[in-house]
Amino acid sequence: MTTATDETNPDGRGFLPGLALDFVIFGFHDQELKILILEYKNTDLFALPGGFVREKEDLESAARRVLAQRTGLTDIYLEQFHTFGSLQRYDPAPLAQIMQAKGHAAQPDHWLLRRFITVGYYALVDFTRAVPQPDAMADRCAWYELNQLPSLMLDHENIVAKALETLRETLDRKLIGFNLLEEAFTMHTLQRLYETVLGEPLNRSSFQRRMLSLGILQRLEKTYTGKAHKAPYLYRFIQPD
Structure with missing residues (x-):
């Protein structure tokens, strides 16, 4: 869920506290819709690509920065579709497990273990041009078919469902701007x-x-x-x- 090594600093210097970004990145290949997923070895955890907003950075600029880091692409369709702020989504245990597996101290007051509200974005990319790259905490970033997704941590399955619902509602109207074909x-x-x-x-x-x-x-x-x-x-x- 991080995008740079400095995000593992205990105090989160340089980033807005309590605000995260999560991405549902769609690709279309071999007649199947796919989603980009982060994998964490030694944890059996999977998550959507995500990141955080720097203190001197626009929200949209942060989203495009993180997206470029995960896909290697800059000229793609990106849309903010929902904000997820339910108290029930807060659970520090999965991220603490990921941090420990990567050799980082997961102290209870670490900023990454605090509650976050996340802004959801969906992106549509040309599968043949994307070069998936894991973030600093993940071990692998890979495509999964929509109907064969692994179980995702926290509320990320709900985020996928909401993104897909939004995509279905706007498919005709926004298809020209998509990069799926x-x-x-x-x-x-x-x-x-x-x-x-x-x-x-x-x-x-x-x-x-x-x-x-x-x-x-x-x-x-x-x-x-x-x-x-x-x-x-x-x-x-x-x-x-």
């Missing part, structure tokens, strides 16, 4: 993306008619050559002026 894609790939986000199958003909009626797709002259007959057209999004 390659520049050129087939209608089948686009439909599969919708199905994985929505969690249900869609009628092929109805889906194609609806997508074409939105006026956001441009059909390309070049067609996909993976099949000998009736090769499907490739499409790309029409970028807004």
